[in-house]
Amino acid sequence: xxxxxxxxxxxxxxxxxxxxxxxxxxxxxxxxxxxxxxxxxxxxxxxxxxxxxxxxxxxxxxxxxxxxxxxxxxxxxxxxxxxxxxxxxxxxxxxxxxxxxxxxxxxxxxxxxxxxxxxxxxxxxxxxxxxxxxxxxxxxxxxxxxxxxxxxxxxxxxxxxxxxxxxxxxxxxxxxxxxxxxxxxxxxxxxxxxxxxxxxxxxxxxxxxxxxxxxxxxxxxxxxxxxxxxxxxxxxxxxxxxxxxxxxxxxxxxxxxxxxxxxxxxxxxxxxxxxxxxxxxxxxxxxxxxxxxxxxxxxxxxxxxxxxxxxxxxxxxxxxxxxxxxxxxxxxxxxxxxxxxxxxxxxxxxxxxxxxxxxxxxxxxxxxxxxxxxxxxxxxxxxxxxxxxxxxxxxxxxxxxxxxxxxxxxxxx
Numbered sequence: 001x002x003x004x005x006x007x008x009x010x011x012x013x014x015x016x017x018x019x020x021x022x023x024x025x026x027x028x029x030x031x032x033x034x035x036x037x038x039x040x041x042x043x044x045x046x047x048x049x050x051x052x053x054x055x056x057x058x059x060x061x062x063x064x065x066x067x068x069x070x071x072x073x074x075x076x077x078x079x080x081x082x083x084x085x086x087x088x089x090x091x092x093x094x095x096x097x098x099x100x101x102x103x104x105x106x107x108x109x110x111x112x113x114x115x116x117x118x119x120x121x122x123x124x125x126x127x128x129x130x131x132x133x134x135x136x137x138x139x140x141x142x143x144x145x146x147x148x149x150x151x152x153x154x155x156x157x158x159x160x161x162x163x164x165x166x167x168x169x170x171x172x173x174x175x176x177x178x179x180x181x182x183x184x185x186x187x188x189x190x191x192x193x194x195x196x197x198x199x200x201x202x203x204x205x206x207x208x209x210x211x212x213x214x215x216x217x218x219x220x221x222x223x224x225x226x227x228x229x230x231x232x233x234x235x236x237x238x239x240x241x242x243x244x245x246x247x248x249x250x251x252x253x254x255x256x257x258x259x260x261x262x263x264x265x266x267x268x269x270x271x272x273x274x275x276x277x278x279x280x281x282x283x284x285x286x287x288x289x290x291x292x293x294x295x296x297x298x299x300x301x302x303x304x305x306x307x308x309x310x311x312x313x314x315x316x317x318x319x320x321x322x323x324x325x326x327x328x329x330x331x332x333x334x335x336x337x338x339x340x341x342x343x344x345x346x347x348x349x350x351x352x353x354x355x356x357x358x359x360x361x362x363x364x365x366x367x368x369x370x371x372x373x374x375x376x377x378x379x380x381x382x383x384x385x386x387x388x389x390x391x392x393x394x395x396x397x398x399x400x401x402x403x404x405x406x407x408x409x410x411x412x413x
Contacts, residue, residue, distance in 0.1 A: 013205065015040055019046070020050065024054075024135045025355075027374065028137065028374075029042060047374045049160075050373070051373050051374070057076070058318075058319070059075060060370065061073075062075065062351070063365040064330075064362060069097060071093075072096075073091040073351075073354050074092050074094060074134075074372075075091040077368070085346070085347055086347065086349070086350070086354060087347065090353050091352065092353050094134055094135060094137065095137040097134075105117060107156045109280075110373075111133065112131055112132065112166060113131070113132045113133075114156070116155055117129075120141070125243040131168075131186065133373065133376045135372040136373075136374060138376045140186075142168065142184060144371070154171055155171060156220060158216070162216065164189060165235075167185050168185050168307050169181065179198065181195065181198050183196050183237060187377050196237055198239045200241055202230065202241065207220065207221065207222050208221040208222075211256060212258060212263070214261065218231070218232040219231055219232060221244075221256075226244075227248065227249040228241050228243050242285075242291060244265075247295075249267075254266070254267055257317045258369075259282070260378065262284050262285055265282065266280060266283075267282075267324070268280060272368065279299050279300075280323060280339070281296075281297040282295070283296075284296065286399065298323075301344055306325065311327045312326065312337075313326070316367070319369055321341060322338045325337040325338075325339060326364070330364045334350065334351045334352070336349045336351060
């Protein structure tokens with residue numbers, strides 16, 4: 001039976017309507033039905049329609065690391081903020097991703113993930129920089145940079161919502177401790193690294209890998225020796241600095257969140273004797289030019305204390321302002337907590353389907369308000385892949401093109 005021929009006899013408008021009602025998982029599979037279906041799925045009006053519908057129902061993206069590999073899942077976020085105090089939801093499995101040599105050093109922006117240290121071949125020890133769409137299973141290998149000339153390297157992914165462009169900002173430290181900055185703009189005709197100048201000197205005492213991109217501005221924390229917030233405008237590629245009061249930052253444990261489209265700097269205070277979470281202390285940037293901050297201190301009521309909170313930390317905030325907490329090493333049952341600051345209530349959500357075959361999970365990372373997106377035009381050249389192990393396809397980093405795009409084999413539900 002020729003499924004492609006039969007599908008071509010279906011009116012295009014009807015195919016469009018059917019596809020527009022599906023989730024990302026079946027849509028990515030239906031790319032292979034026929035060239036007609038693929039062309040519809042790749043149409044700009046269709047991808048924009050899908051993105052708009054996904055934006056109204058953002059999900060919680062979950063990344064589980066086991067044996068150096070990333071395993072991605074997503075689950076619904078509670079829509080009724082004043083409903084039941086506990087819920088049970090099912091997670092969808094997405095993709096597995098190759099070995100990450102430094103799994104803590106990832107960066108997330110507007111639905112995409114940047115990994116600076118991925119090894120995609122068992123027969124080659126080289127690591128490469130990769131951009132990944134965890135919803136569709138596509139990934140792109142970025143052009144090589146000059147990191148071998150430096151003693152240290154770091155970087156973040158940012159998104160410019162006006163120009164609708166993703167950029168990767170990389171900072172490399174020379175042997176003499178000088179920082180050198182390079183940037184790569186994705187989706188352009190000639191994707192290459194450019195050196196840019198930062199007019200400030202900072203970071204001699206280190207960086208926190210904690211960072212976030214809000215409304216086209218990348219924020220990350222540096223120590224020099226006092227704490228400061230580095231602000232990088234993705235569109236203009238300009239740097240600014242915010243000096244932080246000592247009370248703002250517990251350098252390696254402070255979390256940055258998007259709190260109602262404003263930068264939030266948040267710390268937890270624990271009752272170590274009882275093991276219960278007591279306070280959320282948050283500083284929200286109200287005015288950048290005046291460096292005006294608002295301080296919020298939320299104390300959880302006794303009945304809402306999160307018990308057995310070993311390794312519980314803040315993982316983000318929803319668009320409505322709910323602060324999301326979860327364990328960084330999740331045991332079964334797998335819980336995520338949504339704290340409503342206005343009501344001082346906690347809603348616990350049990351997520352089923354995350355590594356169900358195991359009694360416990362390794363390191364877990366969360367991405368709140370994840371919007372599933374079919375668009376992945378970060379590179380011009382596109383390839384199809386049948387495995388997350390491109391070693392089987394003879395893709396040595398020394399012989400491949402500088403930038404490749406592939407689709408990772410999706411996990412079965």
